[in-house]
Amino acid sequence: MSAPLAGLKVLDFSTLLPGPFASMLLADMGAEVLRIESPTRMDLLRVLPPHDRGTSASHAYLNRNKRSLALDLKKPAAIEVVKQLVAEYDIVLDQFRPGVMDKLGIGYAALKAVNPQLIYCAITGYGQTGPYKDRAGHDINYLALSGSSAYTGRKDSGPLPLGLQVADVAGGSLHGVIGILAAVVKRQASGQGDFIDISMTDCAFSLNAMSAAGYLAAGQEPEREGHALNGGSFYDYYQARDGQWFAVGSLEPQFMQQLCAALGKPELAKQGLDQRPEVQQALKAAIAEAFAEHDGSHWQQVFAPLDACVEPVLSFAEACKHPQLKARELTQSVPLKAGSSEVQTQLACPIRFAEPLPAARFAGAALGAHGAEVLAELGLTEVQIAQLRADKVLA
Template identity: 50%
Template structure:
């Protein structure tokens, strides 16, 4: 492997997570070269495996699973069996980072909590991702992305004043919250361990992480003792910074906040004099209505042509296909290919990380459940007859 493209080569991770937050975090780590082994239930497979659309009819796998679990190996293992403890004990000789996503206490009941695994490997880095954290009044409460956004305060000012909070096209708390913060914390723990050989238990609450995303408006609210409101803040619709519908029912994104950009924008729509209305707080709603009327007179292509090469922070709202085929995404190598176990090829979203101008372009798609059982067990010292016994008992199949 190319070290430039795989700076985390040498990190070995046991991944006990499912669905999106944990698997997305380990995908990022695997994209950067870490070796990730997924520990999956043989009787309760990850629901993401069955999420349509399904690709590769010979070895059916969902497009989402094939992407989010690429470059990972899969060991199907019934954690409730006594034999599983010995398998995990042996794996910990090499895999010294653990990521789990159960509710607090579940891994302890199974015998794989932090203290239990630390007794086997003192320098283990153990990351727990939950909705509400390992402590606090809601630690056992079920939840999803929408619930964490609600509890964090973010949803209260994300949307429209007439219709209320609105859903995002992506899972903000799961990915921008849980996944990314988990990766940062794990890499920080790796750096600390390099200095003093110590392990650590990382507690990632997706609600905590979402709350931390209240960066600007939250900082203001804590000082002013005044909550941010729907369409009342600078960046949530309270200014002319917004989306505007075009004549062909597309949208134009206007982010022309700074004076030089605002001047270029208003000149572009034929009303340079409107620059004087930007600082008039009581004029913002009317200004936005006036801008809407102008933008609605031309289609998206016409506006794109007008602002092409015009440094005004104005861009077309592209659908996903348009974005994927755009020159920007193509030149940034944000699309890649991944191969399934029988050679089927699928296009995927590439890693955003680029080291020394290099980025991987081909990957291994998410593995079938338990695909690496035999190879993994052999690697940690099990003899063929022992593997057959374990498999026949349903421990790893």
């Protein structure tokens, strides 16, 4: 099939997680992605453990299907190469702090002058404006400032480091892809490019969703274990006798009735809809007591045939083997190099179309692996490419 984004060309200046995850999704869906990397300042993702056959597993995954061109952007000749590339590319993805690309001479204004149809997406911690625009941060900081950390976790132990990079991925990466694809549609109608300002903090703030609606419209401040979905009701995790945890989401009456019958406590079902805190806490205690009477294997057998919104908490290794996730083919074998018989198992793209996406061509490439190939496509001769290497413009 022709992949949905076949024909789109992306210049990716990003590192670590947010930008690379976004450009990986674009590449999975058929876009041609070229990473512009520094030959002197390594993307730390390249050395992040664990390693598989000497290569960071995270880097190999996040940079699959992407070519790599290593340019020293502090050298004028490198800037000229970028401008030549931009004339032929649709999208630039930038993850530097605001103003860095402008200082290099390849910010949006400079590149738009080369290609007026260019779509430029900048993913940053705090956005292009505001008093924090130049401030450093990580996922945990963006979640803290967005208000969401204040009502996650437990009252007696405080907020939790989630493990998932919510602000980075659900915030920066996914919103970046949404913005890029919206700009592509707009360009099809207008012929004009666009600048997309993605702040991971902004996006994390918007992910507050229902809690934000409750506060902004009704003045109800979300608190830790203070509402039905964050531990303030029976909607929670419960531990079996052997330590196995179970997620109970039996909110609707028909699910609550099945839950309570399975636990041998059908009389509890009527308490499910009573949102008084004292009732919910008593209900939680009764459910916890029931789960603690048997091992996890018992409860898995009990709930497997029921449609009660109760599932075991799986390790990632167990999730990989779960029949539902296996049926959805959420992992794939990716050649370590194009055409290689050596493969690495990676997460697959979760977006499904009527026809399957093309198979992944190769895992994340070595630094500058495609430099000569890319420059030759621009029309540079072997002598010119050799001179760029001699001048340390190109790695």
